Amino acid sequence: MSFINSFSIWFIPFLIGFILLYGTCKKVPTYEAFVEGGKEGFSLAVSMIPYLVGMLVSISVFRASGALDLLLDFGKPLFDWMHVPGEVVPLGLMRTISGSGALGMTSDLIASHGPDSFVGRLASTIQGSTDTTFYVLTVYFGAVGIRKMGYALKVGLLADLVGFIASIVVVSLVFS
Amino acid sequence: MVNYIWVGMMVTGFIVAIFSGNVDKVNAAVFKSAQEAVTISLGMISILVFWLGLMKIAEKGGLLEFLALLFRPLVKRLFPDVPEGHPALGYILSNMVANLFGLGNAATPMGIKAMEQLKLLNGGKNEASRSMITLLAINTSSITLIPTTIIAIRMNYGSQNPTDIVGTTLMATAVSTVFALSIDRFFYYRSVRKGKK
Numbered sequence: 001m002s003f004i005n006s007f008s009i010w011f012i013p014f015l016i017g018f019i020l021l022y023g024t025c026k027k028v029p030t031y032e033a034f035v036e037g038g039k040e041g042f043s044l045a046v047s048m049i050p051y052l053v054g055m056l057v058s059i060s061v062f063r064a065s066g067a068l069d070l071l072l073d074f075g076k077p078l079f080d081w082m083h084v085p086g087e088v089v090p091l092g093l094m095r096t097i098s099g100s101g102a103l104g105m106t107s108d109l110i111a112s113h114g115p116d117s118f119v120g121r122l123a124s125t126i127q128g129s130t131d132t133t134f135y136v137l138t139v140y141f142g143a144v145g146i147r148k149m150g151y152a153l154k155v156g157l158l159a160d161l162v163g164f165i166a167s168i169v170v171v172s173l174v175f176s
Numbered sequence: 177m178v179n180y181i182w183v184g185m186m187v188t189g190f191i192v193a194i195f196s197g198n199v200d201k202v203n204a205a206v207f208k209s210a211q212e213a214v215t216i217s218l219g220m221i222s223i224l225v226f227w228l229g230l231m232k233i234a235e236k237g238g239l240l241e242f243l244a245l246l247f248r249p250l251v252k253r254l255f256p257d258v259p260e261g262h263p264a265l266g267y268i269l270s271n272m273v274a275n276l277f278g279l280g281n282a283a284t285p286m287g288i289k290a291m292e293q294l295k296l297l298n299g300g301k302n303e304a305s306r307s308m309i310t311l312l313a314i315n316t317s318s319i320t321l322i323p324t325t326i327i328a329i330r331m332n333y334g335s336q337n338p339t340d341i342v343g344t345t346l347m348a349t350a351v352s353t354v355f356a357l358s359i360d361r362f363f364y365y366r367s368v369r370k371g372k373k
Contacts, residue, residue, distance in 0.1 A: 011277060011279070012279065012282075015279075015282075016230065019230050019233055019234050019237075019239065020230075020233065022233075022234070022237050022239055023233040023234070023236065023237045023239075025237075026236075026237035026238060028233055028236045028237045030233050033229075033232045033233045033236050034229035034230065034232060034233055035229065036229075036232055037228045037229040037230070037231055037232025037233070037235075038224075038225040038226065038228055038229030038232070039225075040224075040228055041221055041223075041224030041225030041226075041227075041228045041229075041285070042221055042224075042225065044224055044228075044285075044288055044292075045217050045218060045220045045221040045224050046217070046221075048217050048220070049213065049214055049217040049218075052213040052214075052216060052217050053210050053213040053214065054182065055182070055213075056209040056210070056212060056213040056216075057186070057205075057206055057209050057210050057213070058182050058185045058186045058189075059185060059209070060205040060206070060208070060209035060212075061185065061186050061189035061190065061193075061202055061205055061206060061209075062185040062186070062188065062189045063189075063205070064189070064193075064198060064201045064202050064204070064205035065188075065189035065190065065192040065193035065196065065198050065201070065202045065205075066192055066193070066196045066198050067185075067188045067189045067192040067193075070192055070196075103325070103329075106326065106329065107329055110329060110330065110333050111333055114333070115329075115330040115333045115334065115335035115336075115338065116335055116336050116337065116340075120330075120333075120335075121340070121341055121344070124323075124326045124329075124330060124341040124345070125341050125344045125345045125348055126348075127323070127325075127326050128320060128323030128325075128326045128341065128345035128348075128349070129345050129348035129349040129352060130316065130317055130318065130349065130352055131315060131316050131317070131318040132316075133316045136312065136315050136316045137312060137316070139220075139284065139288070140284075140287055140288055140291050140311075140312060140315065141291070141304065141308075141312075143288040143291065143292075144288065144291045144292045144295050145295075145302055146291070146295065146302055146303065146304050146308065147302045147303075148302060148303040148304060149177075149178050149304050149309075150303065150304040150309055150367070151309065151360075151363040151364075151367065152304050152308070152309045152312050152313075153177055153178055153181070154177065154359075154363060155309060155312070155313045155316075155356055155359050155360045155363060156312065156313065156316040156356075158355070158356075158359050159313060159316055159317045159352050159353075159355055159356035159359065160316070160317075160352070162351060162352050162355040162356075163317060163348055163349065163351065163352030163355075166347070166348040166351035166352060167344070167345075167348040170344045170347045170348050170351075171344050171348075174343065174344050175344075
């Protein structure tokens with residue numbers, strides 16, 4: 001445990017130091033290159049603003065109106081029928097649309113069921129196994145101005161669904 | 177499809193709000209989330225500037241080319257459209273490595289940079305190319321060796337063994353990544369077939 005913790009703490013300074021020393025050895029004008037590369041950061045961040053505003057507003061209207069809860073109530077018989085633990089269904093849906101929302105839900109589930117309970121472990125696995133599709137899509141395509149996404153959203157959403165099912169199956173097999 | 181989902185979520189939200197009496201909540205949510213989006217975007221400036229600056233050093237020193245060369249067989253298979261030695265490959269690999277080690281804030285700038293290169297490769301069009309969607313598929317299903325955030329939360333709540341979910345997470349994420357890559361291929365070939373008809 002302590003190894004893993006110290007690994008993630010030490011990895012970043014190690015990586016930064018390595019790149020700097022490597023550049024120096026290769027006679028790269030390090031500081032000048034850093035400044036040159038960093039310059040683009042600003043415009044990339046600014047160009048993702050409209051994409052992110054559009055997507056986050058739509059998602060939060062859907063959540064705040066109670067439409068998300070309604071959808072979950074509506075689907076509950078189906079999930080019960082498929083033996084999906086009812087506690088994690090909202091998390092599975094949230095994981096796709098909002099990273100911070102999902103993290104909050106995972107914390108709640110871990111707090112109320114205990115970290116070493118079945119639901120606690122399942123929530124942890126679901127949280128860790130995929131990234132927020134809507135966010136990744138919006139940020140990556142937004143920063144470089146891609147408006148026509150093709151079949152990207154379909155791929156992301158189906159992968160989320162499979163990740164969710166895989167989490168339930170794997171956690172059920174390993175921990176019960 | 178994005179257009180329909182976008183409008184759909186918003187309009188459904190407004191209709192539900194009228195019936196459930198949450199109109200005031202929805203009004204507040206619109207402007208709060210718009211503000212949040214701007215805060216997130218501007219907050220990314222620091223991360224983007226720092227990592228892109230550092231990556232420029234790595235690129236000029238030839239570190240990215242080396243990385244691309246090292247994983248050539250894998251990358252060639254995943255991104256057959258990208259010519260060998262193209263700078264996009266180095267950024268794609270850095271993005272994958274950063275994801276693997278759970279360095280989310282480094283992975284995003286590298287992924288964006290890779291997208292930028294792929295866009296140039298695609299003639300600067302505002303359409304997603306095949307390689308862009310593959311890169312996105314890898315990122316949304318993100319293989320992570322050590323999910324640090326979730327381990328920290330488990331520790332906070334007094335777990336007996338906070339890391340015992342590492343194995344299950346790895347298995348679930350491997351399944352979703354393999355699936356994402358296969359379905360990406362499937363959709364690509366389907367679109368090619370449609371295009372020919």
